[in-house]
Amino acid sequence: MNALLSVKNLSVSIGDKALVEGISFDLAPGEVLSIVGESGSGKSMTAKALMGLLPPMASATGTAMFDGANLLAPHSKTPRGTGIGLIFQEPMTALTPVLTIGLQLTEALESHGLCSKDEARRRAVDMLDRVGIPDPAARMRQYPHELSGGMRQRVVIAMMMLLGPRVLIADEPTTALDVTVQAQILDLLKEIVRETQIGLILITHDMGVVAEMADHVLVMKAGKAEELGPVRDLFASPAAVYTRDLLEAVPRIDAVSTRSGLDTQTLLSVRNITKTFQTRGALFKSGAAHRALDDVSFEVRRGETLALVGESGSGKTTLGRVIARLTAADAGQVMLEGTDLTGLNGRDLQTRRRAVQMVFQDPYASLDPRQTVGRTIAEPMIIHDTLTKTERTQRVESLLDKVGLSADMAQRYPHEFSGGQRQRIAIARAMAARPTLVIADEPTSALDVSIQARVLDLLEGLKQSEDLTMLFISHDLAVVRQIADRVAVMRNGRILELGPASALFAAPKHPYTRALIDVAPVPDPARKRGKRPVLRGDYPTGPLREADVGHWVAT
Amino acid sequence: MWRFLGTRIAMGAFTIWITTILVTLLIHAVPGDPVQIMYAQSQGTTPEQIEEVRRSLGLDRPIPVQYVMYMERLLQGDLGATIRGGQPVLEVILQRLPNTLLLACAAMFIAIVIGVPIGFLAAYREGTLTDIALMIVAIAGISMPHFWLGLMLLFFFALELGWLPVSGNGWLNLILPALTLGLSNAAIFARLTRSSMIDVMSQDYVQTAFAKGLPKALVLRRHVLRAGLLPVVTMMGLQFAFMMGGAIVVENIFSWNGVGRMAVEAIFQRDYPIIQGFILTFSVVVVCVAIAIDALYAVLDPRIRRS
Numbered sequence: 001m002n003a004l005l006s007v008k009n010l011s012v013s014i015g016d017k018a019l020v021e022g023i024s025f026d027l028a029p030g031e032v033l034s035i036v037g038e039s040g041s042g043k044s045m046t047a048k049a050l051m052g053l054l055p056p057m058a059s060a061t062g063t064a065m066f067d068g069a070n071l072l073a074p075h076s077k078t079p080r081g082t083g084i085g086l087i088f089q090e091p092m093t094a095l096t097p098v099l100t101i102g103l104q105l106t107e108a109l110e111s112h113g114l115c116s117k118d119e120a121r122r123r124a125v126d127m128l129d130r131v132g133i134p135d136p137a138a139r140m141r142q143y144p145h146e147l148s149g150g151m152r153q154r155v156v157i158a159m160m161m162l163l164g165p166r167v168l169i170a171d172e173p174t175t176a177l178d179v180t181v182q183a184q185i186l187d188l189l190k191e192i193v194r195e196t197q198i199g200l201i202l203i204t205h206d207m208g209v210v211a212e213m214a215d216h217v218l219v220m221k222a223g224k225a226e227e228l229g230p231v232r233d234l235f236a237s238p239a240a241v242y243t244r245d246l247l248e249a250v251p252r253i254d255a256v257s258t259r260s261g262l263d264t265q266t267l268l269s270v271r272n273i274t275k276t277f278q279t280r281g282a283l284f285k286s287g288a289a290h291r292a293l294d295d296v297s298f299e300v301r302r303g304e305t306l307a308l309v310g311e312s313g314s315g316k317t318t319l320g321r322v323i324a325r326l327t328a329a330d331a332g333q334v335m336l337e338g339t340d341l342t343g344l345n346g347r348d349l350q351t352r353r354r355a356v357q358m359v360f361q362d363p364y365a366s367l368d369p370r371q372t373v374g375r376t377i378a379e380p381m382i383i384h385d386t387l388t389k390t391e392r393t394q395r396v397e398s399l400l401d402k403v404g405l406s407a408d409m410a411q412r413y414p415h416e417f418s419g420g421q422r423q424r425i426a427i428a429r430a431m432a433a434r435p436t437l438v439i440a441d442e443p444t445s446a447l448d449v450s451i452q453a454r455v456l457d458l459l460e461g462l463k464q465s466e467d468l469t470m471l472f473i474s475h476d477l478a479v480v481r482q483i484a485d486r487v488a489v490m491r492n493g494r495i496l497e498l499g500p501a502s503a504l505f506a507a508p509k510h511p512y513t514r515a516l517i518d519v520a521p522v523p524d525p526a527r528k529r530g531k532r533p534v535l536r537g538d539y540p541t542g543p544l545r546e547a548d549v550g551h552w553v554a555t
Numbered sequence: 556m557w558r559f560l561g562t563r564i565a566m567g568a569f570t571i572w573i574t575t576i577l578v579t580l581l582i583h584a585v586p587g588d589p590v591q592i593m594y595a596q597s598q599g600t601t602p603e604q605i606e607e608v609r610r611s612l613g614l615d616r617p618i619p620v621q622y623v624m625y626m627e628r629l630l631q632g633d634l635g636a637t638i639r640g641g642q643p644v645l646e647v648i649l650q651r652l653p654n655t656l657l658l659a660c661a662a663m664f665i666a667i668v669i670g671v672p673i674g675f676l677a678a679y680r681e682g683t684l685t686d687i688a689l690m691i692v693a694i695a696g697i698s699m700p701h702f703w704l705g706l707m708l709l710f711f712f713a714l715e716l717g718w719l720p721v722s723g724n725g726w727l728n729l730i731l732p733a734l735t736l737g738l739s740n741a742a743i744f745a746r747l748t749r750s751s752m753i754d755v756m757s758q759d760y761v762q763t764a765f766a767k768g769l770p771k772a773l774v775l776r777r778h779v780l781r782a783g784l785l786p787v788v789t790m791m792g793l794q795f796a797f798m799m800g801g802a803i804v805v806e807n808i809f810s811w812n813g814v815g816r817m818a819v820e821a822i823f824q825r826d827y828p829i830i831q832g833f834i835l836t837f838s839v840v841v842v843c844v845a846i847a848i849d850a851l852y853a854v855l856d857p858r859i860r861r862s
Contacts, residue, residue: 053765056682081768093759098781098857107777108767143857156763163767 004029004199005167009062010072012045012054019045020223027167027199034214035203038448042223043203047169051086052078081108085160089172091152095144102140105159127158131188150181154188161192169201174209178311179475183519186213205449207250208521211235219243231525249453250523251478267469268300268437273322273332292318294493305463305470307484309477315493316473320439324356325349354384357430361442363422367414373425374410380433399428403458420451427458431466441473456483477520481505489513494541499551509553512539556853556860563849567842574838575629578831579622590614635828644832648814652836655813658732659798665737666744671787674748681753696742701801705735705808732809736801740794747790755783785856792848796841
């Protein structure tokens with residue numbers, strides 16, 4: 001078969017610093033090629049080089065034959081849009097905020113002289129319909145901010161497909177989306193490839209997405225190709241050591257859980273928590289109310305890891321913040337070892353609060369950039385303990401050692417560390433207060449998969465050695481499966497299902513839980529999957545009923 | 556959008572109300588007896604006359620009563636009469652206000668016409684010699700005080716070359732003061748436009764526009780410029796207030812017959828009613844401009860317009 005796009009020895013460099021070195025691959029019509037790698041592996045640079053969208057300082061060498069021309073030759077012009085289209089990761093920023101959807105869809109058709117204004121409009125409406133956007137004619141007059149993230153990504157896909165490209169490059173097209181929306185967008189892309197026989201280059205870091213979508217996979221590391229091959233071979237018998245490590249680091253939602261619910265005493269008891277956020281209205285007018293938490297009750301047992309799972313807007317983060325008393329609840333109680341935290345103030349609150357510590361999602365934002373790491377870790381001790389300076393320094397050093405960093409790093413500042421190291425520092429800071437309960441809010445979502453695996457191991461180890469109880473907040477079911485003893489599934493501020501991890505994953509009792517598990521991509525290309533379940537809006541959300549021992553489901 | 560504008564108008568009215576309180580208090584903020592100071596320079600005023608002035612200005616009453624009296628007159632459009640000459644203050648101000656607004660608008664026009672294209676060019680050529688050279692000029696422009704730049708322009712174009720008149724109130728006379736006021740602001744706009752454009756050009760939506768194969772000129776005009784000019788519009792509102800302030804200095808250099816020049820004269824003569832009227836007028840103008848800018852912003856940004 002003739003290749004649509006044939007890349008040989010593609011390299012990108014800025015000055016004498018090589019960002020991409022010697023990448024080669026072929027792309028056939030109707031084929032999906034995945035480029036996989038962690039941040040900084042050069043996968044996005046490869047895409048930009050093919051599009052001719054490299055930053056001015058960067059230059060590309062090698063050959064990329066498309067339609068009889070070398071895209072990388074000096075002064076060559078990539079047929080952007082009409083030949084090769086590009087979709088970015090973040091649908092929230094991929095559309096110009098001040099222009100209507102309609103204008104953004106039709107402008108390129110007109111500018112390329114492909115058709116008249118009226119014809120462009122008609123084609124745009126048709127295409128919006130094809131990518132599954134309801135009421136497309138009305139959408140044409142809307143602005144990007146009036147559409148949800150999933151809808152915007154559909155608009156971007158429609159925008160690119162309108163121009164009839166033969167190759168589409170999608171750079172992490174679903175990373176910023178919820179798992180149910182991700183499934184819909186992946187299905188759409190698959191359908192487009194099958195129907196139009198375009199070649200799709202799918203750039204991603206998610207092995208689950210790769211297994212589901214790709215025919216061939218190119219694994220990149222530090223600008224170089226580690227491995228290129230058919231997806232089944234690559235998953236079944238990875239040739240490169242790096243690929244093997246990468247696959248091993250990926251948490252599996254279909255893994256066999258060895259965990260069982262512990263049956264010990266209750267540490268934390270959350271009772272009927274309700275929280276409503278008032279959106280700001282104008283002068284003399286009240287805004288709308290958004291119920292973030294709606295009568296939420298559950299218990300956490302000493303020594304266990306309870307995961308709160310849900311999509312964005314489910315209330316899981318708010319719940320974590322309410323328990324840590326970072327956000328005040330409107331009603332309900334948070335009982336920690338018999339004391340109600342919601343009623344405490346001043347000194348009492350400060351003393352009790354040390355028992356509950358948080359680890360946040362973004363380690364770039366959660367550390368003070370102007371304090372040394374040592375000072376950041378020492379701060380909880382200064383507040384809560386009466387230690388001498390030497391004792392504090394010793395404890396900071398031992399904490400750094402515990403999280404796998406070296407003691408001499410205490411004098412450095414956060415910007416000198418990588419994302420994974422920063423998250424270790426954030427964990428050390430939480431441990432410095434000697435908490436009984438650690439609330440980890442998406443602690444690995446901002447990290448690469450290999451680093452994620454190591455941070456999860458660290459949390460697990462600390463939990464054992466420091467006798468901790470953990471509340472683990474995440475949207476990623478595979479990670480939850482790996483780390484949680486029990487799982488609570490949340491949606492729209494309510495818990496829909498709560499039970500032991502093994503039972504919940506093996507036999508979900510609530511339809512929403514089942515849908516969430518079904519749509520999550522599994523890193524196994526051999527796994528057959530039926531039609532995706534359609535997510536409905538009308539799930540049972542009533543009070544929890546015990547369906548099995550310790551397994552509660554909303555009725 | 557109407558709710559947004561309604562909020563802005565209510566906040567503007569509140570600002571003006573605060574100003575009226577401050578303006579009433581102003582007369583007492585000066586150490587010593589205001590009436591004594593007012594008449595310190597004039598010969599032969601009797602204590603009876605001073606007492607009479609004090610009563611007519613209402614300065615013998617408690618401050619809250621003074622405020623109510625002031626507001627009562629204000630709501631009838633009466634800003635009092637000047638100490639020298641006894642003319643109605645409102646009339647004196649309205650006579651000169653158009654001149655100041657004309658100067659400020661001309662300066663704003665110059666600032667934008669020069670500043671925005673320079674900033675755009677610098678952003679487009681980011682990191683090149685052109686960019687660096689333009690930004691050095693811009694820093695120099697910002698650093699130059701009005702009174703110095705004004706005197707230099709006056710010296711060069713009016714005295715040495717004789718192209719433009721030194722002072723007066725004709726159209727030709729407008730050029731030098733407007734340049735003085737406009738050039739330093741052009742530098743501010745150039746820098747702001749540059750940073751805003753650079754920010755927008757790195758956005759995904761600009762890359763997406765390029766990925767659609769749109770020609771560069773169209774991407775810049777349609778996708779970059781509209782979004783990139785939003786901060787510039789905000790800055791226009793803020794700078795207009797500064798320009799009104801700058802006008803006080805510039806009007807005096809070029810003897811331009813605006814409210815700024817009037818205010819300086821009034822300050823030297825301790826003519827409190829004029830000073831009070833000037834401050835109030837000034838705040839009304841600034842508030843009106845701010846509201847107009849907010850309205851313009853809403854028109855340009857659908858996220859505000861359609862909320």
